[in-house]
Amino acid sequence: MSDMDQRTMLELSERIEGFFEELPPLLAGVEGMVERGKAYRKALYDAGLAGLEVPSEYGGGGYGPTSKALFARLSRGRVPAEDDIFTIGVGMAMPTLLEFGDEHLRRRYVEPALRGEEIWCQMYSEPGAGSDLAGLQTRALRTPGGWVLSGQKIWTSRAEVAQFAICLARTDVDVPKHKGITMFVVPMDQPGVTVRPILQITGASEFNEVFLDDVLVPVDHVVGEVDGGWPVAVALMQNERSAIGAGGGRRPVPFESLRDLVHDRDHAAEPRIREALANCYIGQRLSELLTELEADSVDAGVPLGAETSLGKLWRSTNGRVAADLVSELAFASGAAWKPGDDRENWAFAVLDACALSLGGGTDEVQKNTIAEKVLGLPRDPYRTDKMPFRDLTVGTQRD
Ligand SMILES: Cc1cc2nc3c(=O)[nH]c(=O)nc-3n(C[C@H](O)[C@H](O)[C@H](O)COP(=O)(O)OP(=O)(O)OC[C@H]3O[C@@H](n4cnc5c(N)ncnc54)[C@H](O)[C@@H]3O)c2cc1C
Known part of the structure; x- marks a missing residue:
């Protein structure tokens, strides 16, 4: 069944059990969401249990995929809620960097995320692009100094505490909307990035509007191919759904x-x-x-x-x-x-x-995905994915 033999599985299970038994005193007296989240991540890393499935050259355990499910099962109900601030970094962005990122991006970012030293956010949604994500309008222009990003993102969870963002931007408007998108790693602490919190009905404020005004991104901070960001974005969303399904967020x-x-x-x-x-x-x-x-x-x-x-x-x-x-x-x-x-x-x-x-x-979007891609039902007849992006009018970008 597995990439791990029974003995390794048993040994790992005992270590995970031991870790959670010893965790409460390690967190005692640590106050605040970010501080508690970081303290938990550091303890997990120090115990050799952060990113069990991640190859060891990037700071993980190197145990393969089964170890992830094992950890999810044994840790259920025992992970402090504050670890949610790492769901985007560890659960979504890092698997995507490991699959599509260049070696220098992996070496630079994966281990600090596993250690809980750096927090990530996901800059996908825009005021006119949520379910219709491929309709996004944030532009990225290539300049001699790097890429320059301008636009507005919304619902960006944890942007107020994040150091880095996984960000989608449009790099070509003359091709159909899924084709001219590129994924970037954006450092948040720089001129041109403005984060404004949104107050929720619960009284909490966990997500934000993010305004990007001529934000400079280094050339080597593209994830995957220029204009080839859509499959990378989809892979990240699959990691996101998997992380949410597994109890993250x-x-x-x-x-x-x-x-x-x-x-x-x-x-x-x-x-x-x-x-x-x-x-x-x-x-x-x-x-x-x-x-x-x-x-x-x-x-x-x-x-x-x-x-x-x-x-x-x-x-x-x-x-x-x-x-x-x-x-x-x-x-x-x-x-x-x-x-x-x-x-x-x-x-x-x-x-x-x-x-x-x-x-x-949304639930409706998940149902569409299940209908079309799992059950093989016919696709939405009102698709606009053959037209160049610049010819689309707002309100027709449904797929
Ligand atoms: C708690 C929370 C955290 C979030 N965090 C992030 C984040 O960190 N980063 C980020 O980028 N985004 C984030 N989002 C945004 C989230 O991904 C979007 O809200 C979501 O994709 C829906 O987009 P929308 O709000 O623009 O709604 P719309 O896309 O405008 O949808 C409105 C309604 O129409 C329905 N609908 C739309 N299209 C179809 C269709 N083709 N078929 C059937 N029904 C359809 C939808 O299901 C929905 O009910 C977050 C949202 C929430 C609530």
């Missing part, structure tokens, strides 16, 4: 908390509530099993593909079912709270659940 309310809530509110005997709770358990288990299936496929030499949309869709469906149950049981506590009181967590869970259905691609 925001998390639905876990089954165990829901079960406790059902008991606390004395609803355990009600068939309808029991059924909803069972559905939450099934959803959570399905997400876990899909992650393991994915790892088995990668292990067998099949790269990540459109199937990653299944895990992402399950996770958001599960998040919504869980939020509905919480809002029914927690009642007013699920909608109103005073900052700092116990009810805040339930209200947050309810208000935040819709984000699971949007971030990483």
Whole structure:
């Protein structure tokens, strides 16, 4: 079955178990999202458990894909929430650099990300390009000094704390929209990059608008081919969906908390509530099993593909079912709270659940992907992917 023999698997399992048992004192007294996230990552790296599947020459464990699934399984529910600030860097950008980046990009960026020294964000979405990502309008022009980027990004999670961004920009407007896109690594701390936080319904502010005004990017910070960024962008989104499906990023309310809530509110005997709770358990288990299936496929030499949309869709469906149950049981506590009181967590869970259905691609987009690429159903008839980008008008760029 595996790229690891049983003995290595056992030894690794024991180390992972030992690490999580010893973790609480290492984080005791560390305050703040970034500080706690970094402290966790450093501890993980020092224990030799960061990026188990990443080749050892780039600072990883060199154990191959199965080790990733093993870690995901044994660490479930035990990774501090603050590690989310590394989901984009470690879960999405680094696998993409490892697959498509030049050697100097891999050597420069992978290990610091695994160590938790550098935080990344993803500058894909724009005001006119979300589901229709290939309609993006941020321009990159080649100059003697490097690439110069101008445009606006939006919903950029963690840009306020990130040192680097994986960024898509248009490098040719005379070809169909999927063809003239290039992926760049953009250092965030430089003139021309303006980050403005967006306030969310939960009161949190985890994503931003990012304005790029003549931002200079070194020539050697292109990932993949110039004008050939679309397949790289898709590969990153598959890593994103896989990372979200495997538990990275925001998390639905876990089954165990829901079960406790059902008991606390004395609803355990009600068939309808029991059924909803069972559905939450099934959803959570399905997400876990899909992650393991994915790892088995990668292990067998099949790269990540459109199937990653299944895990992402399950996770958001599960998040919504869980939020509905919480809002029914927690009642007013699920909608109103005073900052700092116990009810805040339930209200947050309810208000935040819709984000699971949007971030990483909406549920509808996942369903389109599953329909077209997994089930082989006919494609959207209103496609515009043969026309040069400059001839498209806003509102026709649907695919
Ligand atoms: C919590 C969160 C974090 C995010 N973080 C990031 C980030 O770090 N970086 C980043 O680049 N982006 C990020 N995003 C943006 C996210 O990827 C987009 O919100 C998402 O792709 C949808 O794009 P949109 O908001 O422009 O909606 P639109 O694309 O305008 O969609 C509006 C509605 O129309 C539906 N729709 C659109 N096209 C179709 C179609 N062809 N078929 C069926 N239905 C369709 C959609 O499903 C949706 O319901 C984040 C979003 C959230 C909520």
